[in-house]
Amino acid sequence: MSLVLCAALLPVGGCAQHGDPLDAGEADGSRLGIARLSVQAAPTTAGDITRVTVTVLSGPEAELARDPDGNFSGTLLLPEGSHQLVGNAFVGDQLVGTSAPASVEIQGGAATQAILRILDLAEAHDIEHSPIVLGLTYPLSTVVNQPAQLSISAVDLDDDALAVEWTSDCADGVFSAPTAFVTDFTKPAAGTCEVSVSVTDGELSASETFSIMIFEESQAQGAVIIDGRFIARPEMRLTLQWPDASCFVNSYLADGTCQEPITAPGRVELLLRVEWGDSSPGPVEVTDSCGGAITYTGLSYYHRYDWQPPTAQAACSITARSTNGDGLSGLLSAAVLVRPEQAE
Template sequence: MPTSKIVSILSLLAFTTLLACGQETEPTPAASGVTLTIQGLSLEQIDRVVVTAQPSGVSATLTRTPPNQFFQGTLSLPEGQYVLSVEAFTADPSQPAVASGSANVTVTAGATSAVMIYMLDPAPDPGQQTLEPIIKSLTASKANPMTGEAITLTSDVVHPTGAAITYAWSSNCASGVFGDASAATTTWTSSTAGTCILTLTASVADKSATASVTVTVQPSPGTVNTGATYVPRPYITRLTMSHFSGGTTYNGVVTRGAPGSQTPGNFPPMPALKKMQFQIETNEGWVNKLLVTCNGTSTYATSTTQTCGNTTCFANFFFNSALPGSVCVLTATSSREYPGGALTDTFSAGVRVQ
């Protein structure tokens, strides 16, 4: 098993009882010395624990005899000041310590001292998926330019964390030329008449967002009433489910992660035969629905309220949970309608009824 899999679930404490050489106390594994006990999670994955006393350099390997939940061993130390260092290892000799800690201790003749050593997980911060930039607007200074006439393309793009954004403009018309294809605001000119789609791709690391504007280049003076409206695709970011009544409390949240991320995709088990409250949090989605499918039977949940800001909507629903033992899929749908169609996003999460 890789080290990262083990480290992520370790949370160890070392409890140390210090005895000066020659002192006797009950119970101990030996008549004198230092008795250590390591208590923690995933004990079956830990093969041994090594404790070392400095400056003497004396060390001992602690072992565990199942079903005992503790690692134990003994060090014989003269009285004085020591630094106890503790490291936990797996059975794989090629792996480094999966947890470690240290503490300053004093061994005093005729007295018993205790020290707690926190063994810290050395795994780095796992991080999260990159956030894509948000294109707030994209406009062209003129929708019907003449051939050879330059128009100005202006974009307003932001990133939720303020990261630097890279811009790339493209066109489906080979005759079109951008003044600066890597700038947020640029110019564009075409030597040939026709309808052209000018697309901006805004990127941060491995994530990008695109928006387009359509212009119609005229071969000669005239007027054509042409317009372009950007219809953003809805994006469901989070599903929340709760229940509060009759002494039963339930709260569940599923947050959307990028494909391949380790973000959990199912709700925790929910109570049976309860009125459940459900909320869809979506960007750019003004029509929202919730489909509840349990054991092959599907019904739409009842919509209650919907609150929308400039770009974000919170749509609320309620439904009655199924019988115990059922397995359900909760499918949220968010749509942004436009004349002739709609852009739709769906996001599903599973749940077991208990």
């Protein structure tokens, strides 16, 4: 990264502030100009900038002061003529950035601006990375006093040395090698233990947790692992589109009535989106309550239908029903008013 230092070099009387010498000069009669300096503070790879200096190669140096905004500013008195400026940035006492010399020309009655690029000298470094667990093996069950072998494999992309620690929430559970990548776990009494393993590079870590069931050796016991899923009814969204307007309803709306009437005769497109959840798709049906004609036109993202409303005025209910592979049905309807076209 780089810091950009803008130095506005102002001759006497050009833009002087309170405290600036308004009519200063050297013994040889040359006039002095004011180099008004500022640099925006910016973080570097070594930390936040705490100090900035600007040095004129012919001698003078300015220690810039931090302003209320966290930036740095200051002034230099320079004779008219050509000068070279070098900017330096520090974090504490550490020099973290410096610029190449930049030439500036101080002229009476004119303002000169120079831009210094203070380059970050701190060595580039990447962020740390936690270990990655490649594999974990363990039995789901064992019997009392029977060692259960546990193993974990991991890698650290920073090539840091890895350390392992196995722990359990069973006070009587024992690991043969609690800090090894492969260990045996033994428990003298029946029960279920939650086992945790942590792999660390000294700063960052990765961990895994699992359960082991321990049975009495003399009893013919078994265990079943249950994975329960809630199968919901299909969820639907029904959209009606006609030349003048559109309307959509879904299961979460409080009102399923379309506010705009449909003018008959006319064609209405019905778009039905069905979410099947954890079940398999099943049959879908769309009907109306007022004697119109519904034609299925195909399936893409939506189930698509053409609906020809009745020609007489009617309050119609367009109803969609979908049934998943588990036999659960979803029901959704839209209410809409159909009006005959007014003769001109």
